[in-house]
Each structure stands twice: as C-alpha cells, then as structure tokens.
Amino acid sequence: MRWMMPDGIQNERGAVAVIVALSMVVLLGATAFSLDVGAMYAERSQLQNGADAAAIAIAQNCAAGSCGDTTTTAQNLANSNANDGASNVGAIDFPTSTSVHVMTTTKDAATGAGSLALSFAPVLGIRNKTVAADATAGWGYPASGPDALALAFAPCVFNPNGTIQVITLSGSGGSKCSSTSPSGQVLPGGFGWLADPTGTCNANVSITSNAPVSGNTGVSISAPCAASLSNLANKTVLLPVYSDIGGTGTGAWYVIRGWAAFKVLGWNFTGPTTNYNNNTYPGATCQNTCKGLIGQFISFVSLDTNFTTGGPNLGAALVTLTK
Numbered sequence: 001m002r003w004m005m006p007d008g009i010q011n012e013r014g015a016v017a018v019i020v021a022l023s024m025v026v027l028l029g030a031t032a033f034s035l036d037v038g039a040m041y042a043e044r045s046q047l048q049n050g051a052d053a054a055a056i057a058i059a060q061n062c063a064a065g066s067c068g069d070t071t072t073t074a075q076n077l078a079n080s081n082a083n084d085g086a087s088n089v090g091a092i093d094f095p096t097s098t099s100v101h102v103m104t105t106t107k108d109a110a111t112g113a114g115s116l117a118l119s120f121a122p123v124l125g126i127r128n129k130t131v132a133a134d135a136t137a138g139w140g141y142p143a144s145g146p147d148a149l150a151l152a153f154a155p156c157v158f159n160p161n162g163t164i165q166v167i168t169l170s171g172s173g174g175s176k177c178s179s180t181s182p183s184g185q186v187l188p189g190g191f192g193w194l195a196d197p198t199g200t201c202n203a204n205v206s207i208t209s210n211a212p213v214s215g216n217t218g219v220s221i222s223a224p225c226a227a228s229l230s231n232l233a234n235k236t237v238l239l240p241v242y243s244d245i246g247g248t249g250t251g252a253w254y255v256i257r258g259w260a261a262f263k264v265l266g267w268n269f270t271g272p273t274t275n276y277n278n279n280t281y282p283g284a285t286c287q288n289t290c291k292g293l294i295g296q297f298i299s300f301v302s303l304d305t306n307f308t309t310g311g312p313n314l315g316a317a318l319v320t321l322t323k
Helices: 007-063 070-080 221-232
Strands: 088-093 100-103 132-138 142-147 151-153 165-170 191-193 204-206 236-246 252-268 291-298 300-302 315-319
Touching: 007 070, 007 088, 007 100, 007 315, 070 088, 070 100, 088 221, 142 236, 142 252, 151 252, 165 191, 236 300, 252 315
Parallel strands: 151 236, 300 315
Antiparallel strands: 088 100, 100 132, 132 315, 142 204, 151 191, 165 291, 236 252, 252 291
C-alpha cells in the first residue's frame, strides 16, 4: 500500500531542510569564532608575556649601564615565552632616553609564517591571522618608597665600590663620620634610625620635597626592625642616604639625598636578634661595644613597584612596566 501525503506536508519538509542547512552554517560559524578566537587569545597572551619579559630585561641592562644586544635579548625572551618556542620581534625602539618599547608578533614554528593558522574560520574564508602584542618598560633612580629598616646612612660611609664594611651606629670600630653637614651639625655614626610611626619598621621616605624626615632616638634595634633584619640576611635592600641633619633627641631630623643598594651580610646590636656574622669577614667585624651593620654597597636594579623614580644615581636603579 502506498501512503499519500498532502502537498502541504511535503512543502513543510522542504522548509525544515532549508532551516537545518542555514542553522548548520550558523553553528559552524559560531564554532569557528569560539575556537579560533580562543587560539588567538592564547597566542596573544604568550606574545604579551614575551614582550613584557623582553622590555623588562632590556630596561634592566640599560639601567645597569649597557643596553647590550637588544635584538638578541628580546628574541630569546619572546621565544621562551611562546609555547612553540617561536615568535617574531616586530620592533624595538626607545621612546625616551629612559624607556624601551618592544613589539612581538606571531610566528608559526612549523612553517615560519608570520601568521596564526586558523582551524575553523577558513569555512568563512578567513585562513590565518597575525597577532601582536607590545610592552614598554622604563628605568630610573629611586625618589620615594618604603625604607625596609627605618634607617638612613651617612654620606661619608657611602662607598659604592663593593667593599665589605662595618657601618657603625655607636661604639668603637667600623666607619665613623666626623664631617660637618650643610646645617653645621657634626654627622653622627654611620647611620641613624628614622621615625617609625606605625611601629612596623617601614618608614616611607621621599627626596622630592627636600622635607626633613624625623629621626628616632636610641641605639637598640626595635623588635619590628629586628624581625625585618633577620629576614634580610644576605639580601640586597634599598636604603636612603642623607645629606643633612639637625636637631637632637626626639627632634632630630634628616634630609634624604637619595637611595643606595646595600647587601646585608651581618650586624651587631643591642636588643633582639643581637648579632649575625659579626665576626665573619676579616677587616669588617663588629663586636662588643660596636653596634652596627656589616655589608656592602653595590650596583643593583630593582623591580620593586613600591618605589617612584626621580632621584640621583647612587647605584640603585628601578625598572617598571609602564605599558
């Protein structure tokens, strides 16, 4: 027996077929969009990491005194941040005398093509896409930031040649200052404690206004600073160097000249965490009545974003991503 259907039903079947066909095109387009956009997003993320790393590395080299082979530096870091180990460095330029701009673009590791091959978008006529990223890093010298030990060095003990030395706060031995400051005051020991209003051993210091920073009395190290110091053994920190002093007791003040990089190697203090490596380095010991720090001033490039630039070059430099 043969079933007969009204013409209307057959027409509806034809309409459904057209709708299904159109829907498949839309679904394929959506699939192409989601998968290929995801691939482009992942590619750009890798390129951005490479551009960031390259800009920071070049800025660090420039801040240390020599920018070096910028192309090789950028290419190596861009490649190392790509999952397939391949990328193009599109451009390296210096917008200012203290900044560098790096652009990275797609490179196909298999073919060497400068574009990303797409998987589904060719259905819509889009076969590949070039992806790019860029970054800018700047460098300078510290102007303001947190003083991790709430102390400031005297300029007469600032010796940037890397010699291990004792910087004396009180007692015998080590570096002492007998010079006169611009205010007519005789400089005290090698460094002085700064006011620590929060009690966390983290004084905020700035050179931009030339405003005096209040001092703190006493020879003993505070408990918060002792805790900070114990965590800084054999590490490099940025510490302020003062240019002028005045006042006495709780009215003492310091005018900060700039920031230096100091590698903490040892100490001897009255109070908690009294000593560490204070008799280790020949010619740089601090025992008995000697109270002070042992270490060396060095050239150092920091990535600490808590600092601002604009200070003089005392051996410590800062590098930050600006874009």
